[in-house]
Amino acid sequence: MRRFDYLRPKSLKEALQLKKTIAGAKYISGGTDLIVQIKNRELQPTTLISLRSIPELARIEINGGARIGALATISDLIQHIELGHNYPVLIAAAKRLGSLQIRNVATTGGNLCNCSPSADMALPLLVLEAKVRLQSAKASREIPLSEFFKGPGKSCLSSDEIMTDILLEPPSQKTKATFLKKGRVKMDLAIASLALLVEIEGGRCRKARIAAGSVASMPLRLFDVEALLEGSTISKDSVSKAQQLARDTVSPITDLRATEEYRRHVVGVYMKRGLEKVFG
Amino acid sequence: MKNFHYIGKETPRPDAPDKAAGKALYIHDLERPGMLYGKIKFSNHPHARIKHIDASKAERLNGVRAVITANNSPEVRLGFLGDNVALKKDKVRQYRDEIAAVAAIDPDTAEEAVELIKVEYEPLPGLFSPQEAMKKGSPLIHETDAQGRPRTDNLVPLRYRHQSGDLDAGKRAAKYVAEGEFSTPRVQQCCMGTAGCIAEFDMNSNLTIWAKTQIPFLAQRDFNRALSDMGLRDKNTRIIVPALGGGFGTGLDTHAYEYIAILLAYKTGRPVKIVYARDEEFAYLSPRQSSITKITQGCDQNGRLTFREVEVLQDNGAYTSWGATYPSVMMMPATSLYRVSNIYFNAKLVYTNNTFCQAMRGYGNPEHTWALESNSDELAREAGVDPYEFRIINCNKPKETTPMGFKVSTCGLKECLQTVAKKLDWKKQNKKGKCRGKGMASLVHVGGGGRIYRSDASGLILKLDDFGNVNAYHGGVEMGQGLHSVLTLGIAEALGVRPDKVFINPLDTSTCPWDVGTHASRGAFMACNAAILAANKLRGKIFKLAEELFPQEAEKNLKKYRKKNPGYKPPAFDFVKEAKKERFDLKDGSIFIKGAPPEPWLSLDLGRLLRAIHFRTQGQMLATEVFYDPPNELPDFAKGFGNISATYAYGTQGAEVEVDTETGEVKILRMVAAHDVGKVLNPRALKGQIYGALAQGIGYALYEELQSEKGKIVNPNFRDYKIPTAQEMNFPIDLEFIETNDSFGPFGAKGVAEPGLVPTAPAIANAIYDAVGIRVRDLPITPEKILSALKKLKASKG
The missing domain is CATH 3.30.365.10 (Aldehyde oxidase/xanthine dehydrogenase, molybdopterin binding domain)
Structure with a gap:
């Protein structure tokens, strides 16, 4: 591993300032992805600026909706009782992320900013229609998470910005959600995963939000399947159509973890199982 | 039976507290005064001529104390055929070939220096499968043998053959026949503690080496020979073995990194430590050898075996280590698991440009038992005999001599089979509509030493x-x-x-x-x-x-x-x-x-x-x-005969599984195991051995494969090389020990370190067949292979 400097600013302002002045600097939060990349020499930063000493970044607030500090660890989410009560699908995904040791250091914002197509936290946050707040020295902006990802390792986060918060709308009593993940073993990167949130009224699907992981260049909202389901009654036929459309909509690749065909297949099966689950 | 004071009593291990508290010293913990850190430059071609090595930049780097290549250091041969050298001179034959090495004052400097070494190659066509490498006119991977005599093909000059009875008569007597080809992948031993050593010379040029080895005394012989190759005649090696974080066969041979540490230590006059990082362990240490086994067995109308015919083809990789001797152990189940008198066994090994292989727990036995016990199940079903009854009919018995000349003293195989059948509720129907099934498989293994060397x-x-x-x-x-x-x-x-x-x-x-x-x-x-x-x-x-x-x-x-x-x-x-x-x-x-x-x-x-x-x-x-020295004999493996062990261990394992036919996932509901251990010495330690081996067997069955693309290992990490964790071992294991009190065994005991791994994969495969009617013939049995087999089954049923 190449040598690098390590700085630990105490405020967001200082963190943003440091990044501007030091060439080749990178922010680090949990480091569970970043350190691996540095060790593999995919990244060679001159300086790591840790965000872990900025207390407001790790806070979780319930305020009708929720504000999750980007530095909140996955274990922080799991241990937060109200958050779990309000957004169980978020916790279901959190529990499947890595190992206990990883969950204790990996952060929610880090999982998103790493922009992996398999990011476990992205899926429930996509179906919950979360927004993320991005802060630069000059300005702050809020954007829907669905617009955040731009490709593997790519997002709309610019180099002078820090993701500070993940914002959730108040939970709806009328919705039901589920998270499904397939790994080669239980503790694994997803080879295919799916989050599903639906609002049902009188056997009819009023609203559907679906996101799939590891089946495209980024965590993907399946808008076509959502449109297919919304307004329709849930039957064997519509489930089967959704399964087929989910399979067809995604664009996975073959790599050493799974083939394209298998990823497609699993997303279809999960689409069906997810619907069966939320519709009882 | 004799009453024992301590034997057979649940006793904590004496080394456990120190290990649990982090006090035990592994090679990674050891340091010597003035110690340098060694790092190896590996090839990035699977097959190529080395045209030029430029190490000048590395030599000039601050903190570097020595850079060695084949051009500035003595040739040190290794491997039991002597077909490998510590540092490659003219040619690389696999991705992990050692080209150069550096000793520096700290690991970072050593790593930086290695990156500064530039090598010019002239690529040669690569051969990545034994079939390809066997073809007439294939490029030669080794142009000459260790003695410099020209070679004409890529076959490894080792013979493993057994022939007994009358194969044709056996075939004629067969009413039912089952034939199949079964393959196994390269898998890694995955020791918790990676490989490493510290080499240090005293002022009399005698060597002390702290080595992660399972064979300190044979390693002493190997290293003394290396000292002699280095011009240090009559000098001696002292080997100190630190606490080992697992061996599983990785310590059965001496390794290029050890010879390189010795060369660097001699050149610098300082202790030199080389320890592999996890990715190096995966990519540069020899794994378990892969195999392809063609097996045909036949039985008469009563389910009695009449013949067994086996052809094994092994991808030897670029050089020879103990992986090349797996057929010597494959012969054991081939000749001595179940009673069969007409046998033909032949194994062929072929050099390729893949990584070469070494020992791993079971040593050919899991590979062969996978083929044999899958095929036995197929034959039983073909003959309309219950697979359990089939095994009972052909069961080995105490005091018999097997076709390979094994003198069986005690044999608890029948009791093992009965125990597993009982615990699995074998006769009870599987739950309808659940895709559940049961399977079993047995094993024989050496339990009283294994004479593969003049002295055992x-x-x-x-x-x-x-x-x-x-x-x-x-x-x-x-x-x-x-x-x-x-x-x-x-x-x-x-x-x-x-x-x-x-x-x-x-x-x-x-x-x-x-x-x-x-x-x-x-x-x-x-x-x-x-x-x-x-x-x-x-x-x-x-x-x-x-x-x-x-x-x-x-x-x-x-x-x-x-x-x-x-x-x-x-x-x-x-x-x-x-x-x-x-x-x-x-x-x-x-x-x-x-x-x-x-x-x-x-x-x-x-x-x-x-x-x-x-x-x-x-x-x-x-x-x-x-x-x-135990009463056993060194077999002649070219003739396939000899009582290799003083006594033999037997066992049967069973599995109940549920198959998700939509995703292809296999869920193990429970496993049962009955092992003829002779006598339980320490129940707690013994259970640990079986549980651990069984878990490794599950990895072998369902998850593990060291994947390579044109000779390059592409999953050299636990992110992409999957072993079972606690979440996969989340089912009951019902374990029973059959005590046969063997007269050669100390207090009656037999060796049981490997058996738990050996029949695990076929037991699971047989259960999968029972559940959904498909048979995957190449390990690991992944969900994708299951889905594809289910698809074929559906298509064949129309």
Whole structure:
């Protein structure tokens, strides 16, 4: 591993300032992805600026909706009782992320900013229609998470910005959600995963939000399947159509973890199982 | 049956507290004054001529103390065929070929220096499968053999063949036949502690090496030969074995990195440490060899086997290590699992540009049992015989001699089969509509040593001190399997002292007696047999001296006892007359006369007797040394004959699984295992061995594969090389030990380090077949393979 400097600013302002002045600097939060990349020499930063000493970044607030500090660890989410009560699908995904040791250091914002197509936290946050707040020295902006990802390792986060918060709308009593993940073993990167949130009224699907992981260049909202389901009654036929459309909509690749065909297949099966689950 | 004091009792391992507390010192923890860090430059071509190596930049880097290549250092040959050298000169034959190495003041500098070494290659066509490499006109991977004689093909010059009975007659007698081709992947041993060593020379040019090895004494021979290659004639190697974080066969050979550390240490005059990072362990250490097995078996109308025909093809990789000798072990189940008299077995090994392979737990047996027990299930179903009944019909029996010449002493296979069938509720129908099924598979393995070298012996020195402690010096390696636990119990039991009075000393070739190595499930069998020999010798010495000294010491005791208990009348017992060496016994560290009244003063503490022996005029201290060589023979593997082991271990494992036919996932609901272990030495340690092996077997069955693309390992990390974790082992394991009390076994015990792995994969595969009617023939059985087989099944049913 190449040598690098390590700085630990105490405020967001200082963190943003440091990044501007030091060439080749990178922010680090949990480091569970970043350190691996540095060790593999995919990244060679001159300086790591840790965000872990900025207390407001790790806070979780319930305020009708929720504000999750980007530095909140996955274990922080799991241990937060109200958050779990309000957004169980978020916790279901959190529990499947890595190992206990990883969950204790990996952060929610880090999982998103790493922009992996398999990011476990992205899926429930996509179906919950979360927004993320991005802060630069000059300005702050809020954007829907669905617009955040731009490709593997790519997002709309610019180099002078820090993701500070993940914002959730108040939970709806009328919705039901589920998270499904397939790994080669239980503790694994997803080879295919799916989050599903639906609002049902009188056997009819009023609203559907679906996101799939590891089946495209980024965590993907399946808008076509959502449109297919919304307004329709849930039957064997519509489930089967959704399964087929989910399979067809995604664009996975073959790599050493799974083939394209298998990823497609699993997303279809999960689409069906997810619907069966939320519709009882 | 004999009543034992310590043997068979649930006992914690003596090494466990230090290991759990982080106090045990592994190679990673060790440092020497002035130590340098070595790093190796590996090839990035699978097959190429080395045109030029430019190490000048690396040499100039601050903190670098030496850069070695084949151009500036002596040639050191390695491998039992001598087809490999520590540093490659003209040609690379696999991605992991060592081109150069650096010694530097810290690991970062060493790594930076290695990156500065530039190598020019002229790429050659690569051969990545044995079929491809066998083709006429294929480029030669080795143009000459170790002696410089030209080679004409890529076949490895090793012969493994067995022929017995009359194959054609066997075929004619067969009413039912099953034929299949089964393959297994390369898998990694995945030791928790990665490979590494520290090499250091003294001023007389003798070498000390701290090595992660399972064969310290054969390694001493190998390294002494290397010293001689380096021009250091008649110099010696001392090997010190630190705590090992797992061996699983990785320590059965000496490695290029060790020779490189030796070369760097000699060049710099300083200790040099090389330790592999996890990705290096995956990519640059030899894994388990892959195999392709064609097997045909036939049986008569009653389900009795009439013949077995086997052709094995192995991808040897670029060089030869112990992976190339797997067929010697494959022959064992091929000839000796179930009774069959007409057998043909032949194995071929081919050089390729893939990574070369070494030993791993089971050593060819899991590979072959995978084929054999899958095929046996198919044959049973073909014949309309229940697979369990089929195995009972063909079951091995005690006192038989197998076609390979194995003299079976005890054999609990039938009991193992019955136990597994009972525990699995074999006859009970599977739940309808659930895609559940049951399967079983059996094994035979060496359980009484394995003579693959001229000597299969194990030495032991026991040294008593003034306090009644026993210091043991043994050549066997504790690598996490629990050898010290059973050796401690064995010594305590055989000698008659408490286990906490027994201390096993660190393994050092300069203090410990010779042992061929800790492999072939032989550790406990050898160590405890040696313990019994040594203890009997020591007891003889102790009792002889007690004849002289017991009366006077007992007299002193009695005087003291009377002072404390006025008016005490000793029973009528003439201890002076009775103090004869053959009358003494030693238990829990006390010497007494058998049949004497149980008076406390008539029992003498061992420490006290030893002090009395030590401190008299012309005193002496007691120690003894033994060399146990088991009654087995070195087989001729080209003829496939020889009683390789003093006794054989048998076992059966069963699985109940549920298959998700939509995702192809296999869920193991439970596993049962029954093993003929001869005699349980330490139940806790034994359970650990079986559970661990079984988990490794599940990895082999369902998850593990060292994937390579054109010879390059593409999943050299635990992110993409998946082993079962606690979440996969989330099912009950019902374990039962069958005690056959083998007459060759120490206290009746057989070796059982490997058996738990051996039949796991076919048991699971047979259960999958039972559940959904498909058979995947290449390991690992992944969900994708299951789905594709289900698809084919559906298509064939129309």
